[in-house]
Amino acid sequence: MKKISILVASAFIFGLTFTSCSSDDDSSGNIGSVIGKWNYASEKTSVNGTVVYDEVYEHQTGCEKDYYEILENGTAIDGEYFGASCTLTTFSDTYTRSGNTLTVDEGGETVVYQIVVANSNKMVLRTSESFEGITALTDFTYTK
Numbered sequence: 141m142k143k144i145s146i147l148v149a150s151a152f153i154f155g156l157t158f159t160s161c162s163s164d165d166d167s168s169g170n171i172g173s174v175i176g177k178w179n180y181a182s183e184k185t186s187v188n189g190t191v192v193y194d195e196v197y198e199h200q201t202g203c204e205k206d207y208y209e210i211l212e213n214g215t216a217i218d219g220e221y222f223g224a225s226c227t228l229t230t231f232s233d234t235y236t237r238s239g240n241t242l243t244v245d246e247g248g249e250t251v252v253y254q255i256v257v258a259n260s261n262k263m264v265l266r267t268s269e270s271f272e273g274i275t276a277l278t279d280f281t282y283t284k
Contacts, residue, residue, distance in 0.1 A: 171240055174258045175212055178282030179205040185278045192276075200226060208282060210235065216244055253280075260284070 180197040199205045203226035209217040218231040235244040242253040242265060253265035256279065263282045268275060 171255055172258045172260075174210050174237065174242065174255060174263055176284065177207050177209040178263050178284060179207050181281040181283045183278065183280055185276055187274060187276045193278075202226065 180199070182196045183193070184191060184195075185193040197206070200221045200223070202224070203221035206220045207218075209219065211217070214234050214236065216233045216235045218233065220229050221227065222229060231247070233244050233246050235242055237243075237255075240255045242255055244251050244253065251267060253267055256264040256266050258264075261284050265280045265282075267278045267280075269278075270276075
């Protein structure tokens with residue numbers, strides 16, 4: 141039992157050592173333009189620092205990749221391919237950007253994303269939700 145306690149304490153201290161604050165995320169210079177067509181890559185959710193969901197996005201076999209396209213005119217298009225015939229279904233949203241914050245009106249619901257990474261080949265958007273002292277962060281990763 142003592143070994144387990146030491147292991148848990150070590151893991152906790154290790155986690156604290158490598159935890160970054162959101163203000164540190166910009167220091168790498170990885171925040172650039174989000175304009176363009178981005179393919180869905182993965183989704184990861186952490187609750188109070190512990191990863192509870194981590195999945196690679198599965199595209200419809202035989203179809204082009206599902207995408208999220210951010211246009212300069214304030215429009216964001218969510219494109220998804222379905223079925224053997226690869227039928228494309230699109231949803232159009234509007235967005236505004238202020239610094240590293242992307243605010244998207246998704247069919248009447250406002251979702252605020254922190255832009256964690258945006259460079260020529262990768263974009264990571266993060267949402268944050270809190271309920272009764274529990275905070276969940278979800279990172280959506282896209283590639284070109």
